[in-house]
Amino acid sequence: MISGGGTGGHVYPILAVVERWKMESGKGKMESNFQLPTSNFLYVGSRGGVEEGIVSREGVPFTAISTGGLRGLAPWTVAGHLFKMLVGFVQSLGIVRDFSPDVVLVTGGYVCAPVAVAAWLRRVPLLVLLPDLEPGLAVRALSRLAKRVAVSFPEVARYFDPGKVVTAGYPVRAEFFAADKAEARRAFGLEEELKTITVFGGSRGAHSINLALSQCLERLLEVGQVIHICGPLDAEWVMERRAQLPDQLRNRYRAYSYLHEEMPGALAAADLAVARAGAATLGEFPALGLPSILVPYPYAGQHQELNADYLVSRGAAVKIADADLNRGLLPTILSLLSGDALANMSAQARALARPQAAQRIAQELQRVSDLS
Numbered sequence: 001m002i003s004g005g006g007t008g009g010h011v012y013p014i015l016a017v018v019e020r021w022k023m024e025s026g027k028g029k030m031e032s033n034f035q036l037p038t039s040n041f042l043y044v045g046s047r048g049g050v051e052e053g054i055v056s057r058e059g060v061p062f063t064a065i066s067t068g069g070l071r072g073l074a075p076w077t078v079a080g081h082l083f084k085m086l087v088g089f090v091q092s093l094g095i096v097r098d099f100s101p102d103v104v105l106v107t108g109g110y111v112c113a114p115v116a117v118a119a120w121l122r123r124v125p126l127l128v129l130l131p132d133l134e135p136g137l138a139v140r141a142l143s144r145l146a147k148r149v150a151v152s153f154p155e156v157a158r159y160f161d162p163g164k165v166v167t168a169g170y171p172v173r174a175e176f177f178a179a180d181k182a183e184a185r186r187a188f189g190l191e192e193e194l195k196t197i198t199v200f201g202g203s204r205g206a207h208s209i210n211l212a213l214s215q216c217l218e219r220l221l222e223v224g225q226v227i228h229i230c231g232p233l234d235a236e237w238v239m240e241r242r243a244q245l246p247d248q249l250r251n252r253y254r255a256y257s258y259l260h261e262e263m264p265g266a267l268a269a270a271d272l273a274v275a276r277a278g279a280a281t282l283g284e285f286p287a288l289g290l291p292s293i294l295v296p297y298p299y300a301g302q303h304q305e306l307n308a309d310y311l312v313s314r315g316a317a318v319k320i321a322d323a324d325l326n327r328g329l330l331p332t333i334l335s336l337l338s339g340d341a342l343a344n345m346s347a348q349a350r351a352l353a354r355p356q357a358a359q360r361i362a363q364e365l366q367r368v369s370d371l372s
Contacts (some may be wrong), residue, residue, distance in 0.1 A: 005200035012172075013172075013283065014043075026361070044064075046065070050166055063095060063115060104119040106142060107130070109200045128149045128150070130151045132306075133282070150361050151167050166360070170279075172355075174358075175264045176264050196227065196269035200273075205233055208325055209274065210228075220330065223337060225252040225255050227266045230255060267284065270290060271342055273285065274333070276295060291342050292349075293332055298323075311352075318332060
């Protein structure tokens with residue numbers, strides 16, 4: 001049984017582990033001679049969130065519990081959400097009883113807490129997976145109940161009991177490692193030799209990034225081609241903006257409200273990405289060797305700043321503050337498209353990839369299950 005946070009950066013790592021488990025089960029032993037049995041999975045999350053749609057499309061059974069966030073909210077809202085979490089805890093007890101899991105995997109966040117506590121009370125072993133560079137309060141608390149804590153980066157291990165921590169890397173779906181740039185460009189109808197920039201802002205889009213791109217769109221399309229995933233809220237005016245472009249430039253601009261299965265291809269086709277700095281950038285961009293311009297969301301606490309700084313310090317990305325987008329986006333892109341900057345950044349990004357991360361976490365799940 002699995003439970004993840006409400007963002008793609010927490011859902012997709014879990015799905016990468018599930019994918020790897022399914023791939024290896026029933027096929028004999030892994031490269032490390034570690035046998036994984038055929039298993040059933042159940043994803044427990046919040047109703048109506050991003051995760052429900054993603055998980056359902058991947059064919060993993062999904063069930064929802066009542067829950068709500070607590071951070072940065074008014075006291076009366078917190079009180080209501082605490083009641084929801086209590087209801088969610090009762091629901092989780094019933095789910096754990098009925099599904100009878102051998103092991104529970106969680107990634108942290110308010111939706112995971114009721115599931116993790118219910119599993120602990122019913123003596124089901126728990127593994128916490130941390131995709132981020134810094135654990136939140138929920139992960140730190142839940143780690144006390146866990147048999148193992150799998151972290152993506154060695155810098156994070158210091159936050160946890162050394163006897164529980166395994167540094168596995170960020171688990172990434174296999175299609176990212178298998179993606180081919182030329183094939184991806186053909187799938188999107190792009191010119192093979194023209195520089196390509198993929199711009200997106202997370203599952204809901206990023207209004208400030210969309211506006212900044214719109215302001216410099218013609219100039220950018222004179223030197224390259226753009227895949228733009230704008231999010232559903234800005235989709236109408238973005239499509240109108242595309243319709244107003246001259247034919248030659250319009251043919252170089254692909255605009256989408258959202259991409260599902262096509263997202264790995266949209267990134268594989270790119271020479272450069274412009275994106276927020278969610279947790280997924282730490283795994284998916286290195287898997288593709290994709291250089292990036294990262295624009296941390298200013299209201300996401302510090303974790304997006306930490307994610308961006310991690311890739312910047314290793315030469316794989318540059319960072320632009322959200323407030324500087326309008327004046328900084330175009331010159332930064334044009335500067336990177338010239339010379340050897342992108343080739344050097346790509347090599348540095350690829351050096352950070354951990355292709356065996358999903359396999360290692362699947363193995364840890366089996367080991368934790370064997371401890372029960």
